[in-house]
Amino acid sequence: MEPFLSRLRSGPVLVGDGATGTLLMERGLPPGHPPEEATLTHPAWVVEVARRYVEAGADVVETNTFGASPTKLALAGLEGATERANREAVRLAREAVGTRAYVVGSVGPCGRLLEPYGDASCSAIHAGFLTQIGILAEAGVDAVFVETMTDLEEAKLAVRAAKEVAPDLPVAATMTFERAPRGFFTIMGNSVAEAVAALEEAGADAVGTNCGNRAEETVAIARELRRHSSLPLVVQPNAGLPRMRDGHLVYDESPAFMADRARQLVEIGVALVGGCCGTGPDHVRALRAMVDGRRT
């Protein structure tokens, strides 16, 4: 396989995967339990989720490690499982996809507020990311996605940790922005321009956005990202925002709708389009068809 970063830089556009947690819940993960638990208790589910995304046409499958930093696992009483939760997740993803897709280590927020606003010390959180990313790198991921970040300081800690522990491993950092009167900002108040500049300086090989928005806003955020960065862009929106229908929670953006908006992302020059909350194999299939249609 072509090295991940050169593919990300020179194309063709990569198709990412969709949500992991909801697919694990469909298979029996009890509500309220962390998805990372499935890696330890039901590895077959984790393999099946990754396989379904590859079969749907994903070029990239993310490991089931979004919440597997020691800090986050500790909140669920699983800190002793950091090594296994990360190493096993990589092995399971690789087992599922072989050489048909890149395996990318997912690294999400630590789940606590950093000082001075919260009580989590930056050095402790940095150490946690060093541990998690160190294991992911050693287990053989093709890249790391630091994602769903809302605090720029935390995102920088994760990117720096990645570059310290595995200097040659490509790192993308994607943040969650929301629309404010003066443009798009994270809930902590970081603008797209600020975020991009700081992440580049921290050593990110790619930047982008994921989660929190419907495809419409995501397209606008991608334009902002493009304006402020020449790095490859990684963009993974939700399938809309959650709504209630007949007593069930649904995300109302169909695969066809999402693929149509993703076409605009490709036109903006996004290097990887995938899905976040509410997206499943059908969304990935639609993204695949859109990307292939464009290419031919």
Added chain:
Amino acid sequence: MTLLADLAQALIRGDRLQVSELTCQAIAESMSPKAILDDGLLAGMKVVGVRFREREIFLPEVLMAARAMYAGMGPLKPLLVAEGVPSQGKVVLATVRGDLHDIGKNLVGIMLQGAGFEIVDLGFDVGPAAIVQAAKDHGVEVIGMSALLTTTMPAMREVVDLLRAEKLDGDVRTIVGGAPLSEEYARSIGADAYAPDAYTAVDVVKRLAGVA
């Protein structure tokens, strides 16, 4: 009353030391504790709440303001109690089972405390049975539940159902909140109310507790 206006401004800036100083000064000048709270601290928090809702300011500013509010409440609280300002009621707060996100819930707690409620804060990842048990143990009027994850929201329904099963739903009212929540969702699970932000939550809880 410029001193109280200054106090409100200091709180809006999140200037903890200034808030503490001005609160003490107002007390020294024999202003009524209730006025210091309402026209100083809470007036400031109201502005912060509105600006955050409009995203003119962001979470760090809100958290600094909340911290400043605590700094002002320190010297003020004993006086409010001594003056016999009646408690508005008791509220149990919790982030529901499986959910570790407690920033919003904590803000609601600070605002409610400022508004004169007694808070029983159960923290995060709290199961339905524990929430209902705490409501019974403390004889609260209102249960406030928070969730950030769509996957943990259903636990709120379990609390509502449990209250019904124990025939407590007439005495204990429920309010829910959190980023993925909506009025529609609150209705669909049978919760009594929803609030989109911490400031609105105070008004809604007052209504639920019958003190509005």
